[in-house]
Amino acid sequence: MKKWLMSLFIFFVLVISGCQQDDEVKPEDRLQEYITHWESYDYQAMYEMTAAVEQEEFIDRYENIYSDIGAEELKVNFEIPEQSDTEEENEEIASMVYPIQVSMDSIAGPISFDSEIEMKKTVEVINDEETTDWKVNWNPGLIFPQIKDGGTIGINTISSERGQIYDRNRQGLAVNESIYEMGVVPENFTENSDSEKEQIADLLEISVEEIESQLNQEWVQPHYFVPLKVVPSLAEKDLADAVSKIKPLTYQTVIGRVYPFGEATAHLVGYIAPITAEKLEEVDEGIYSENDLIGYRGLEELYEEELRGKEGIVIYAEKEGQEPVVIAEKEVENGENINLTIDIYVQNELFYALNGDAGTASAINPVTGEVLALVSSPSFDPNAFLYGLSSSTWDKWNNDPANPLLNRFASTFAPGSVFKPITSAIGLTNGSIDPDEGFEINGLTWKKENWGNYSIRRVSESAGLVDLEDALIRSDNIYFAMQALQMGEEAMVSGMKQFGIGEDLPFTYPIHSSTISSDGALDNEILLADTSYGQGEVQMSALHLASSFSAILNEGSIMKPTLLMDEKDGEVWKEGLISSEHAELLQNALRKVVTEGTGRAANTGSAEISGKTGTAELKQSQNQEGGQENGWFVGYPSDGSMIISMMVEHIEGNPDGSGYVAKKVADAINNLP
Structure with a gap:
């Protein structure tokens, strides 16, 4: 019994001991x-x-x-x-x-x-x-x-170099170049410091208070350089001369963004500027901070991710008296360069041909589809956003009735009579237009009996039957209205769609889509008739118009428009729009428009130019008179190297009408090397 009790006791001790070990x-x-x-x-x-x-x-x-x-x-x-x-x-x-x-x-x-x-x-x-x-x-x-x-852990950030934007000739449109940081050295102020500050403030378009605020910062020492403003060039306001005359004024050279062609490319290229609080909320906070620059407008914004690059980062450990030890490193990736099909010589000629008029112009190579120019006028100086945009300049831009901040080449407009070759191609291809058949048209106006007070007006009266060539040369609205009514809504809408009207333009840069009408239909006789000569509700961009004319020069095909040199060019967007026989007929007619018809203003200089004029009346209603008129000309030199489409707003009252625009295009073509 005792042995049994002892064994039991030992068992419990072991169990308890084991439990304690497990716990x-x-x-x-x-x-x-x-x-x-x-x-x-x-x-x-x-x-x-x-x-x-x-x-x-x-x-x-x-x-x-x-x-x-x-x-x-x-x-x-x-x-x-x-x-x-x-x-x-x-x-x-x-x-x-x-x-x-x-x-x-x-x-x-x-x-x-x-x-x-x-x-x-x-x-x-x-x-x-x-x-x-x-x-x-x-x-x-x-x-x-x-x-x-x-020791301590440190982080070193290496800024990436922003990619640059070049034209097809390797001309820089947005480049990183030496710029000038204007500033003062406090100890160089003379006893006339108040006068010197006023001179500097006037030169740099800042206030004396801003200068004094900079000078009163805690870090400033008498011999330190105190920055005031960055400028892209010393030529502006003869700053180099001012530095030699105003003792405290000096500068140091830094690298910054420069737009060498200024207003001529502003809407296309855009600009970079300090990021705003609103913009910061839209972007990745892990990439951008409140001290960053970011692209606004144009290609600077469209290709921000590619242009910006990725900054390099080094995480390191540092001890006093020893070389830092790298813990992790991300190599800097500089931004990609953007190479455009744009030809700055064409871009400049078209911009300066507009001469400040509100309007737009586009130029393309009809065979390759390469876009050579995209112009909007009037414009603004993109350099100002980085190097001192004064409130007075900003107010001037915003309050200017011509709206220099509006990008017109990305917009659509009523094309007016430059649409007639498109109607011609549609009718010739579907067989509704016989180029040899003429209509007898009497007087300057015409209407159908059920149209009430609405009638269609043409530019000049005809002598005898009006055929297609005569209608193009004299820009006869009545002829095209009659042809459209004979063609019918279904054929007309189908033909317009074959030209890409009503769908997105397959283009890198966002261009507003051309439209047939507000609802895509032409189910009203007057609307159908008006559309045939570019009125009604049809809207097209200058680029789409230039591309559409390329079918006449390019065996019935419209090439996909390209903007980047590394894009595949020569890719067909639309084909079979017109036969070679009918294309030749239209080419001959468009040459006669310039030599005999409404485009005679373009018959200047050494270049043989063909094209079509147009005047678009902007009406709130069909019966309105005396509204705004926009003038158009779409033309090309005899070698077919490019097609230029140009529009100028508010030509009403101009005695030359759309001829005013035709001459601008001709001057640009003749001035090109």
Whole structure:
């Protein structure tokens, strides 16, 4: 009996002893708990599991360093070292060292390192009972091994160089060049400092208060250069001469964005400027900050991602008296250069031919589809947004009735009579127009009996029958209205769609889509008739009009318009629009428009020019008279090297009418090398 009781007692002791051993906290359990907090960025919980370390040093360092480097996807693994199986030896263990592997993503790319973490045994007496636990023996090397024995973590950002924009001749349209940071050296002011400040303020178009504010900054020393304003050129206001005469005024050269052709390419290229608070909300905060420049308008905005590039970042550890040690590095990626099909010589000639008139012009190569010019007039100086846009200039632009901030080449307009060759091609191809058949038209006006008070007016009376060639030469609205009514809505709409009217223009730069009418139909006789000669509700961009004329020169095909040199050119967008026989007929007629008809103003200079004039009346109703008139001319030289489409607003009252526009196009063609 006693033996049985003794055996039972020993059994319970062993069980209790075993339970106590199982309940004892193991160092790897605590380490795993610590790592869980670490991977969750719970620095407070981590701190509570460390031994003998200042809270501020621990928590603040983790928060600051991990935040600055953008630590994400943190993973920590550890290995359990081999342990002695002897119970006595295990009881004597006061610490355990575990190899760890740490990995994370950062703003400079992935970071990984191997280290060791020591778990120290702690013993606390609670209610006369000893409690054993384990804590992390922390040191800064667990953040990064490079700072285990002291040092700091630094970040160096290397700005990317913005890509440049070139034309087909490698002429820079948006380039990074030397610019001039104008400023003053305080100790160089003379006893006439007030007068000198006023002169400088007038030259740089800033206020004296702005100069004094810059001079009163805490960092300023008498011999320091104090920047005031950046300018793209010293030629402006003879700044170089002013520097030699105003003693405190000087400059230093820096690299900045410059738009060499200014207003001529402003709407096409756009500009960069400091990012606004509103813009900052629209973009990736991980890429942009409130101190960045960003593209606005045009290609600078359209290709912002490609042009901007990606900044380089170096994360490093630094100790006094030692070379920095790189922890992670992301190489800088400079922005891509954009090479355009634009020919700056054509662009400039068309812009200056418009001579400040409100209007637009486009030029294309009809065989390749390459776009040679996209012009909007009047325009603005894109350099001003970077180098000092005064409130008076901004107000002037915004209040100008001609609206220089409006990009007209991206817009659509009523084409007027330059649409007649398109109607001709549609009718010739579907067989509704017989070029040899003539209509007898009497007087200057015509209408159908059921049209009430509405009638169609033509420019001049005819002598005898009016055929297609005569109608094009004299720009006879009545002839085309009759042909459209004979053709019918279905054939006319179908033909317009074959020219791409009513669909998006397949072009890199966003151009408004041309439209047939407000609802895409021509189910009203008057609307159908008016559309035939470019009135009604039809709207087209200058680029689409130039492209449409290319069918006449390019064996019935319209090539997909291209803007980038690395785009595949010569790709057909629309084909089979007109036969070679009918195309030749139209070519002959368009030449006679210039030599005998409404386009005689273009019959100047050495170039033989063909084309079509047009006047679009902008009416609020069919019966309105005396409204705005826009003049058009779409023309090309005899070698067919380009087609130019130009529109000038408000030609009403101009005695030359659309001939005013035809002469501008002719002058541009004749001035080209």
